[in-house]
Amino acid sequence: MRAILWVVAAAGALAAGYGFAQSGADVLKAKGCMGCHDTDKKKVGPAFKDVAAKYKGNKGAAGALVAKLKDGKGHAKIAASDAELKAAVGAVLSTK
Numbered sequence: 875m876r877a878i879l880w881v882v883a884a885a886g887a888l889a890a891g892y893g894f895a896q897s898g899a900d901v902l903k904a905k906g907c908m909g910c911h912d913t914d915k916k917k918v919g920p921a922f923k924d925v926a927a928k929y930k931g932n933k934g935a936a937g938a939l940v941a942k943l944k945d946g947k948g949h950a951k952i953a954a955s956d957a958e959l960k961a962a963v964g965a966v967l968s969t970k
């Protein structure tokens with residue numbers, strides 16, 4: 875049982891190391907978002923908690939925010955894949 879758990883953990887670590895199955899939180903760190911944002915404090919940009927509150931219940935928010943980051947319109951342009959941006963924005967919008 876223990877060996878199986880170890881294998882699962884090692885595979886997870888490898889996947890993270892090679893950039894597969896990155897969680898939104900990983901992307902936020904890897905892409906430097908946290909240099910300008912914090913979860914619950916305003917830094918250069920607004921706290922992610924406040925962003926989540928602002929867009930609560932807004933179904934189009936995720937797509938609009940991904941586009942904003944991707945094209946650099948009204949936000950610093952972020953060099954990341956669509957999948958990474960979607961994961962990052964998903965994590966931002968679920969910040970509590």
Ligand code: HEC
Nearest residue numbers: 905906907910918919920925939948949950952962963966
């Ligand atoms: C160079 C600093 C900087 C970096 C790096 C940065 N941001 Fe921002 N961000 C800002 C500023 C300033 C604002 C406020 C202006 C605005 O609303 O666009 C902002 C606003 C936002 C908003 C709210 C936009 C809105 O329309 O309400 C989101 C979501 C966001 N950032 C996500 C991210 C994500 C995700 C990353 C990393 C991929 C990131 N930011 C990286 C500075 C930054």
